[in-house]
Amino acid sequence: MNFVTFTTEQGQMWGLAKSGGVVALSALFPDYASLRDVIAAGHLAEVGEAGADLPVTHPDGQYRLDPPVPNPGKILCVGVNFPDRNEEYRDGAQNAGYMSLFPRFAQGFVGHGAPLVRPPESEQLDYEGEIAVIIGRPGRRITEAEALDHIAGLTICNEGTIRDWLRHGKFNVTQGKNWDRSGAMGPWMVPFTDPAQILDVRIETRVNGELRQSDRTGRMLHPVARQIAYISTFCRLEPGDIIVTGTPTGAGARFDPPIWLRPGDEVEITVEGIGTLQNGVCDE
Template sequence: MSALARIATFTAGGKTRYGAITDTGAIDLSGRHGGQWPTLREVIEAGALRRLAEEAAGLPVDFGLSDIAYEIPVPMPEKIICVGVNFPDRNEEYKDGQAAPSNPSLFIRFPRSFVGHGANLVRPPESPQLDYEGEIVIVIGKGGRRISEAAALDHIAALSLCNEGTIRDWVRHAKFNVTQGKNFDRTGSIGPWLVPFTGEAQIADIKLQTRVNGEVRQSDRTSRMIFSFRKIIAYISTFTTLVPGDVIVTGTPTGAGARFDPPIWLKPGDVIEVEADGIGILRNGVVDE
């Protein structure tokens, strides 16, 4: 993966910044462009993500990798919309005899429910049932309403990764909602960085894998998704206006901890890695609150 294609939000020297991540360190692009674009949200809105990536090619590293702490790549996005049950085997896990639905299941997450790459997920005292879900993230670059499937990919700015951590028993606290179990503070992660979107070939058949302590738990390919990236964008934009910086989390393969017998919940000391071709590895530990 090209070092030029990794744009992150990070904290260094007591200040939150954005820049390019190379194999040896971070190039502080916010120090050069922060007056014009204070965060990556404004960079994305200006359509300047790839320009910054190209500019970074000739610049020296400002911080070593050990001197930065990753934040979620898009700070305070207007919307984080998650797709549920988007792989064939995942639908079968529900054992309800129902065919895959004709439209995607959706729910909302709040920004503070996520941490960045390298930070610990936090298991709350209310439940031990912290689970992992490795997913691919698309970040909207060009806003729109009622976007056609044919035009949908023109609205993607970048890709990233998500561990859509879930408190399982809290998604069953009421009759038909999952909001509570999906939004405990710091139970999920997004990152490490944004990879600028270059076209359909980049996302057509990505291998997505989740490992816990080195053991492969989830593995599938985007070519097998029930709802394509085009369909997801078109469907969501039917009812809400998508804006630059919106984050869409596109669904997880089979193999989450809840589906084992007995279930295998995440515990302090575990290390979860979500990896996807051409994007990278999102790695997090686990601690108790």
């Protein structure tokens, strides 16, 4: 089942994606104002079963897909998490023993089908195809052995970046990672039911049909279970929190000269078992 958050003329709703459209479930479950509330209640399976046989309420063309969890408590991203990825930063620094982390804000993301926005301050808009993990069970100091039990679902992330703004500060990348509508999540959230969904699946990114990134999660330097365990050491993870788990090598900054995204480009990120996130590019 593919859970979605979407917007119509009547406002934002949540439900299920089906062939030909979506099924709105918000009115059937008024106790849950958002998909995050369903996740927190631990009722994804029950809600999904209730909507499984219902007909499409909003055909394609009558809604806009939003990020599946539009109101996460926090979004934490893992950087430099695939072999050779460190070279893309071209700063001469070596990989550290611990994972690199940085926050992103929800307003930096659009949903499937909406364009990424290039700001007037920089032409260096870059793509990063990743898997995003949505937390289902709260926890602090979660062990690696128990970490995957805390996942509610998975989605795809284009962790769009304004490259030259990554170096405005000495010790952080927050500025380059948080431009409004510079990234995307979607098209939906797939419930997490099996470790095989995350342990060794392929991530591929294409720009205008050209394959730019391709790797498997089994090659992550810091696997997802370790990410959850490490992050939960210093902060409590809550239902609806999102961990963006790292991108393979092959971003536009990798090329010589770099290839930045431009208006009219189409970016597609495909992850086995989840689907394809597609976004165009426009100028602000």
